Amino acid sequence: MKSTNVTWHESNVTKEHRQELNNHKSPVLWFTGLSGSGKSTVSVALEKALHERGIHSYRLDGDNVRHGLNKNLGFSPEDRTENIRRIGEVAKLMNDAGLVTLTAFISPYREDRDQVRELLEEGEFIEVYVKCSLEECEKRDPKGLYEKARSGEIKGFTGIDAPYEEPNSPEVVVETDRQTLDESVETIINHLVENKLI
Numbered sequence: 001m002k003s004t005n006v007t008w009h010e011s012n013v014t015k016e017h018r019q020e021l022n023n024h025k026s027p028v029l030w031f032t033g034l035s036g037s038g039k040s041t042v043s044v045a046l047e048k049a050l051h052e053r054g055i056h057s058y059r060l061d062g063d064n065v066r067h068g069l070n071k072n073l074g075f076s077p078e079d080r081t082e083n084i085r086r087i088g089e090v091a092k093l094m095n096d097a098g099l100v101t102l103t104a105f106i107s108p109y110r111e112d113r114d115q116v117r118e119l120l121e122e123g124e125f126i127e128v129y130v131k132c133s134l135e136e137c138e139k140r141d142p143k144g145l146y147e148k149a150r151s152g153e154i155k156g157f158t159g160i161d162a163p164y165e166e167p168n169s170p171e172v173v174v175e176t177d178r179q180t181l182d183e184s185v186e187t188i189i190n191h192l193v194e195n196k197l198i
């Protein structure tokens with residue numbers, strides 16, 4: 001920490017008060033997976049399903065993070081780590097604000113994801129592994145990035161010439177090359193209900 005002489009000022013309204021008002025907990029649903037695995041597609045569909053159930057949620061993804069808060073970061077290992085660290089801190093604020101937070105980032109390093117888990121209370125970090133074979137992601141190639149990575153136009157692309165570390169024990173796994181989108185959404189909702197988070 002660079003800043004010294006900084007003190008925490010407690011609020012009268014706590015996270016628990018906000019959760020009580022909302023009538024649900026405020027877990028962080030941390031989607032992780034290869035580019036094209038379906039993190040955005042599944043999280044967007046889940047966000048809609050939660051909204052329709054009257055659940056207060058917010059989704060963080062590249063559009064509102066890499067174009068804003070993290071626009072000074074690229075894709076080197078150090079920048080990816082810093083990307084995830086900042087997103088983790090934002091997710092923690094949202095957790096304190098009483099929202100169900102959905103994050104959709106590759107987050108390729110296990111250690112970086114575990115650091116975010118450490119920021120939150122036990123049971124609040126829900127790692128959602130969006131599992132899909134590289135072959136299928138490459139076939140989908142929704143943004144044409146795999147083609148560019150294969151031709152060498154993009155260097156250090158996850159899954160091609162940069163690593164992706166699979167979660168060891170994610171809370172939820174959705175297999176988008178085997179399950180339909182609706183099935184993936186249902187799997188996650190069931191987990192939240194069974195764990196009394198919503």
Ligand SMILES: Nc1ncnc2c1ncn2[C@@H]1O[C@H](COP(=O)(O)OS(=O)(=O)O)[C@@H](OP(=O)(O)O)[C@H]1O
Pocket residue numbers: 034035036040062066075079080081083084104105106107108143145154155156157158162
């Ligand atoms: N080198 C490289 N590797 C991987 N991905 C790349 C790269 N360059 C650009 N992109 C595009 O950026 C999106 C990934 O950004 P993230 O913030 O999720 O990445 S990370 O978590 O910091 O690794 C990713 O989006 P998704 O396809 O939605 O995952 C890509 O569209």
Ligand SMILES: Nc1ncnc2c1ncn2[C@@H]1O[C@H](COP(=O)(O)OP(=O)(O)O)[C@@H](O)[C@H]1O
Pocket residue numbers: 033034035036037038039040041042104140142176177179180181184
């Ligand atoms: N069962 C499925 N679940 C999610 N996405 C799927 C599925 N089947 C095909 N897709 C397609 O795969 C692509 C996933 O892209 P996207 O959601 O942007 O992935 P990511 O955010 O992980 O990069 C989309 O074009 C989506 O329509």
